[in-house]
Amino acid sequence: MQFDQAGAQALMEITSRPELVFVRGQGSWLEDHQGKRYLDFMQGWAVNCLGHCPQPVVEAITRQASTLLNPSPAFYNQPSMDLARRLTQASCFDRVFFANSGAEANEGAIKLARKWGQLKRGGAYKIITFEHSFHGRTLATMSASGKPGWDTIFAPQVDGFPKAKLNDLDSVRALIDDQTVAIMLEPVQGESGVIPVTAEFMRELRELTHANNMLLIVDEVQTGVGRTGAMFAYQHFGVEPDIMTLAKGIGGGVPLAALCAREEVSVFKHGDQGGTYNGNPLMAAAGLAVFDTIAAPGFLDSVNARAEQLSKGLIRLSDKHGMEGERGLGMLRALKLGRDIGPALVKAAINRAPEGLLLNAPRPNLLRFMPALNVSADEIELMLSWLDELIAQAD
Structure with missing residues (x-):
């Protein structure tokens, strides 16, 4: 499937978008028009609290x-x-x-x-x-x-x-x-x-x-x-x-x-x-x-368990790469990068192959994480391992 340049031109220009079109999503994953999959830790800026198409x-x-x-x-x-x-x-x-x-x-x-x-x-x-x-x-x-x-x-x-x-x-x-x-x-x-x-x-x-x-x-x-x-x-x-x-x-x-x-x-x-x-x-x-x-009984207990896992994982990355720690509450967290590499990491993450990663940098010196509340422990560990590689490449 080719990128629809004419369709993109018909949309009012209000933000910079990469030339990819997401065509389907399930849980923590999105797929674009060329079949590439992305692990989504933005979820529409905390919109998709149960992931894609729950x-x-x-x-x-x-x-x-x-x-x-x-x-x-x-x-x-x-x-x-x-x-x-x-x-x-x-x-x-x-x-x-x-x-x-x-x-x-x-x-x-x-x-x-x-x-x-x-x-x-x-x-x-x-x-x-x-x-x-x-x-x-x-x-x-x-x-x-x-x-x-x-x-x-x-x-x-x-x-x-x-x-x-x-x-x-x-x-x-x-x-x-x-x-x-x-x-x-x-x-x-x-x-x-x-x-x-x-x-x-x-x-x-x-x-x-x-x-x-x-x-x-x-x-x-x-x-x-x-x-x-x-x-x-x-x-x-x-x-x-x-x-x-x-x-x-x-x-x-x-x-x-x-x-x-x-x-x-x-x-x-x-x-x-x-x-x-x-x-x-x-x-x-x-x-x-x-x-x-x-x-439902137990759901928020799971959210808190995954939030603790994410927080500890971000602290490990911070310690390993000489950053400034992490902060947040529950499943809304930030990694303080200590330097203005946030936009570069976001770009490298989306371009990662064979599978991409969707991250958000509201400030140049940090990344914000807003995964689905029912994200799995394995998906958090996968994101952390990919981010570890991306940071090492940025350094």
């Missing part, structure tokens, strides 16, 4: 597609109600609004916090976020993000998102004024290099928001639904946020996101929030299959 999701979508696709969000449908109930029963939240992407869920969280500020805090609207954070690509979520350079791409930004330093409570306190309504953060900053929040800092933020009658919002787009070894990352810290956003893994590969909130914060009036495809039964059915798989 049987429970495929069966759920097939079943639902033959009965009902989208009756409109103006009506109830059973899969969305079932999934909302699963999420509330497994968390500290009472209400769920389904969306299609993490950016959309975070946009909803911002709107909900501001609406709560109008009703409960005399119009307070500012949301403190953090340097190097990533909350999405809408205008508001880009403004909320602390990604360097994003303040000028589509200027002017949306007002009201002062930036603090992660794990530095004094920097947060310094930004609070009478217009501050919430603090919003990722339990692990993924795009900035897999930087976890400390348990002490998360607890201090909860105390700070309580003391100042503000909301605590956790963006769990990347960390939620089993990625960190708990169903939700906030559960590691012994706190209960007011709002949580989910996406990526909750759909297991399909466009699904969720905005979750406690009852007293769920202040939207009819017409304040909506969306043509939101909570449609096809996507909700996929989400149900994902949730029930991850919630």
